Structures are given as C-alpha cells and as structure tokens.
Amino acid sequence: MSEISSAEKISYNDYHVPAFGYELIREILIPELLGKNTPHLLYWAGKSLARKFPLDTFEQIADFFHQAAWGSLETKNENNNEIEFEFTSELISHQLKQKKEMSFQLEAGFLAQQYEMQKKVICEAFEHPRKKGGKVQITIKWDKKDVIE
Template sequence: MKESTVMEESLNITEPRTISIFGYELIREILLPEILGKETPEILYWAGKRLARMYPLADFDQVIDFFNRASWGQLEIKKETKHEIEIELSSQLIVSKVKSKAEYFFQLEAGFLAQQIELQKGVVAEAFEHPVKKSNKVQFTVKWDIKDTIK
C-alpha cells in the first residue's frame, strides 16, 4: 500500500478520539527538547515542512481538517493579501504552551503551514509564529514572494 493511500485512509477516520494533554506535553515540551537540544526550533520547523511534503493537501480547507485530525487545534484565516496570510490557531493544548516562556513550541506547525502554502501557491513560503498570551492563541504569518517560484 502506498504511503499516500495510508494517509488518505487515516484522514478519513471519523470516530472521535481524545488525546492526553499530559502525554502530548510530555513529548512536545520535555522529550523533544531534551533529544534535540538547542537546535529544537530549527529541527521542528524542518520536520513540519517534511510532514507537509509527505502529506500534500490541495487547499486550505484540507489544512484546517489536517490540524483538527492531528489534534494541533483549530485554524482560522484572519487576513490574506497577495504576499502573505495571517492564520490563528486555537486549542486547549495551547494554553500552557503560550503562557510558558518557550519560543519554539509552534515551529512544527509553522513549518507545516509554510510548506503547504508553498505547495499550494507554487512559490517559496516562510512562516513565523506569534504566541498571543492574553488570548491563549497563536498567530502565524506566512509570507511569500510571487516572483520566487518553486521549480
């Protein structure tokens, strides 16, 4: 069975599942930084881009669905221009991460968003995260140059 077929089947799972906040935070906030060390932000960003290349999505609605199914949270487009898009992520899992002083907890998601936009628009894209402590949300800005096309 092809890898993409496996993902398509797994994305079609409709039964509700729960995720342990403790388990999620144990891996994301303790184990990964312990293993990856000071390179954690860069590696997580790269890993997010790699995941997006493994599971390319046709449009932003599919990206929203992917985030929901991955238990990464709910995405909402706040603003879009011809050179950038502002996206807001909200989730119960975000609360503790936004309030902490960690600067790289959303690099996986940022890399994933950057690569999906790059694949969908056909231009090189880069994402930046902006945790908003007062609202317990994270804002991402994905920017691209329409002249910098991917080959």
C-alpha cells in the first residue's frame, strides 16, 4: 500500500488545528508573500479551490466550510439574481473584535465559483464583515444573461 492511499483513509474529523497555526498562515505569512494584492489573489484562489472541489448542494458547501474550519455557513436571503450568506465561528468572532481589517476573499471567491458552476452564469461575491456581530456576510450576485457555455 502506498503512502498516498493510506493517507487518503485518514479522517480529518479526528484532527484539530490550533487557531494560532491557522492565523499564522492566513494573517501573517500569506499577506507577507502576496503583499497588497492579498485580497485579490485570495479571491481567485478561492475560485480555484471551488473548481477543484465542485459541490452540488448548499449542504455540501456548508459541510466544506465546516471541514475547512471556515465557520458555520447559513443562507440568509435569496432572490432571482443574488443570494446572501452568513458565516461565523468562535475564531472569526475573536478576529473581528481584535483586528481593524480582515479579508474573507478566499471564502467569497469559493462561494462565487460554486454558484457559478451550479447556476451556469457568471457570479461575483462581495464580503461584508460585521465586527459588531462577529459574523461575515457574503453576497453573491449574477445576471441570468451572463450564461456560461
């Protein structure tokens, strides 16, 4: 049995990543490497991740958010050309209370691409961190005329 096949059998549910390690990579290392382009590049990185992990339902997307330690994802509002999500976790709540500027462009790009693949129209996402509530809102918008072939 190869190392890869045995590694694939590991259940990630049994492991927990310390918040310090997560923040070290996300809030210090990545911005240091990407500089002022960090939010823009994270958005496109989120879209790339979504293409590598295509999901068919909201439940699968919410489960992905949980597994990736991005937080609990909920749908808040939906109409003909947009949908609004809210996600939170203890870590997000703490981060928003401690920091002036936070970027959730990775998650925004991921959601935009998932809905783009599901709806077959070009989608764009906008983040709205809510410091007071310790939550993040992401709005995805699309135009039914911008069909993907």
